[in-house]
Amino acid sequence: MGKKKDGFVNQITKRSEDFSKWYTELIRRAELADYSPVKGIMVIRPYGYEIWEHIKDNLDIKFKETGHKNAYFPLLIPESFLKKEAEHVEGFAPEVAWVTHGGDNELEERLAIRPTSEAIICHMYSKWITSWRDLPVLINQWANVLRWEKVTRPFLRTTEFLWQEGHTVHATSDEAMEETLKMLDIYKNFCEEYLAIPVISGLKSEKERFAGAVKTYCIEALMPDGKALQAGTSHFLGQNFSKAFNIRFENKEQELEYGWQTSWGVSTRLIGALIMLHGDDSGLIIPPKVAPYQGVIIPISRGNWKETVLPKANEIFENLKAQGFRVQLDDSDVATPGWKFSEWEMRGVPVRIEIGPKDIEKNQVVLVNRINREKSFVSIDELNEKFAELLDKIQNMLFEKAKNFREENTSEAETFEELSSIIETKRGLVTTGWCGSETCETAVKDKNATTIRAIIENQEGKHKICVVCGKESKHTVLFAKSY
RNA sequence: CGGGGCAUGGCUCAGUCUGGUAGAGUAUCGGUUUUGGGAACCGAGGGUCGGAGGUUCGAAUCCUCUUGCCCCGACCA
Known part of the structure; x- marks a missing residue:
């Protein structure tokens, strides 16, 4: 560990040697997540959570742009509610965790910790919806859910996970179907543009359909080990739930009708997908659009660098921050530059900005592309533009690389x-x-x-x-x- | 839930076969010298060996049970 080999890091299992081991080791080393004392449940550490925040913030904007509002529904669902839609219970029953006691007293009816929120949300909708004027209802929630999975892997499948779930009700089947496909499209574009993950969208077979849905649409991404990963789903629920939960409205013809519903979600699994897809033997490569740090400034600590290099590094740091870039300045004086290079590469920062005495003389910095370690010498006066260009380039390179891989496979x-x-x-x-x-x-x-x-x-x-x-x-x- | 592997300072592991009271590297802390791809030296702290029970004068080591993690399958975002 920590020993040099061909000049670069050798502290994690190489991706090319053991993909699974690389994946789980890297997550811990890069401090994305750690195991909690409870089986299958992980702690998302700040560096990993920040990726989720960028995913969340950007998706949230797209949801709002398409007319959705956020709300929050309860964690606990009475057993009887879960049972209302027959196929739904059957699908989820094996993995539901139950609350049976309040303090020392056994509850009269046990409560499910939500594996998904259709049941509780539909119950509320049945109270809120009475007229065609109430429709459409376009609500999303950002929440945690719990599914007692038998086999777990950080981010890809954990017992508790974070996600968003949209639940909408419409007056007509066509409208609901339009919504289903619209959200699927938002997911696809988001994965490709922000996460640089090319996905294929399509319809699930009956066998793979979501429990309780009429149709399940999905986006699928190909991972480097040749396995496909479901990255998001959008369900057309038809009237299955509205009939089970009695969500009815009076239409313009003064007739009672059941609402037409959809639900759609993506989860922290997306983080797992981008780790697997973009990483390499040296560690993570996080797409610039969701990277906690898009660039890291490493002053070359030599001689009286604190008087010469550091002030300039600080100036660049403040300037880039002011431009809205997410950057970090690693001015620690215990680690050597070489150590820092490796450390930040492992953590997947897309661009390294080196500045040393030689650069200061020339009024330049060195930009290094995380993907291929290609260096470019850039005048400090042009740093903002060149940095932005390089981030775009890296974002595109990641997508193209992933797309080529998919085509080849x-x-x-x-x-x-x-x-x-x-x-x-x-x-x-x-x-x-x-x-x-x-x-x-x-x-x-x-x-x-x-x-x-x-x-x-x-x-x-x-x-x-x-x-x-x-x-x-x-x-x-x-x-x-x-x- | 089946098959296999693993569990020992923060991390990676040795020690287990053949019981004798824990060791290395790295990380951490203090100091000196360094610094353009994981620096060197000196010194210090830190574990009772996943958990429970048993055998024994004595258990990291042997036995039983149990928990967790990893890999491969069956089931799921």
């Missing part, structure tokens, strides 16, 4: 044998035809532990037959192993 299969062989050798995403039957879907799962991640837009002329049974294909689907 997307295959097509016409037969079951082909599909199996691809999954067993290179993994990745596989597009095929599918007849739509659950029998064929299950056949693939049983043989290859691979599932339909999404039903995608039909590609003309391709995949005319079902990859399993050979009958006529109804959908083009994306198969992959998944997280």
